[in-house]
Amino acid sequence: MWYFNDPLPTKKIRMTPTTKKTMYAPDNFYHHLQVIDDIDVHHDVPLSSLTTMGVGGPVLAAVDVKTIAALQHVLRTLTTCGVPWRVIGRGSNIVGGDNGWPGCLLRLGGEFLAINVTDDPDGASSDYHTISSGAGVMLPRFFGWCLQQAMAGAEFLAGIQIGRAHV
Numbered sequence: 001m002w003y004f005n006d007p008l009p010t011k012k013i014r015m016t017p018t019t020k021k022t023m024y025a026p027d028n029f030y031h032h033l034q035v036i037d038d039i040d041v042h043h044d045v046p047l048s049s050l051t052t053m054g055v056g057g058p059v060l061a062a063v064d065v066k067t068i069a070a071l072q073h074v075l076r077t078l079t080t081c082g083v084p085w086r087v088i089g090r091g092s093n094i095v096g097g098d099n100g101w102p103g104c105l106l107r108l109g110g111e112f113l114a115i116n117v118t119d120d121p122d123g124a125s126s127d128y129h130t131i132s133s134g135a136g137v138m139l140p141r142f143f144g145w146c147l148q149q150a151m152a153g154a155e156f157l158a159g160i161q162i163g164r165a166h167v
Helices: 029-034 068-081 139-148
Strands: 013-015 022-024 039-046 058-065 085-088 101-108 115-119 129-133
Touching: 029 039, 029 058, 029 068, 058 068, 068 101, 115 139
Parallel strands: 058 101, 085 101
Antiparallel strands: 013 022, 039 058, 115 129
């Protein structure tokens, strides 16, 4: 499980409307994010609303990213502004303190939800295909898609811990 406690040195002070606790936001942080296409920015989001456990204080921002180009732009902006960030899924492995976390949480959508099939690159067999999925595809959806397409071969993943996701 993650516990967000990274320090963030900054000059500008911002009060969160939900908790009235002091959060620190780098200068122009929000302005820089607002000009990026294909994202939705949510300010001062309670971490509790993003986790299955329902705990955690405010984070500076939660950003829903829809394209690879937007993700690259967001990461450049956050790095330049000195804002810590994490990519999260559905929030089942996240615990945060009541004081919040002075960073940005990224959620992947849009083209990150695509599932694609390509034929055997060698052309040796029409029975073999490569399935690729975006980083935002939830594993139950992936397995459901494979079942609908009558694709086999991913069954061995069931029950295995992959990264922080239990398949």
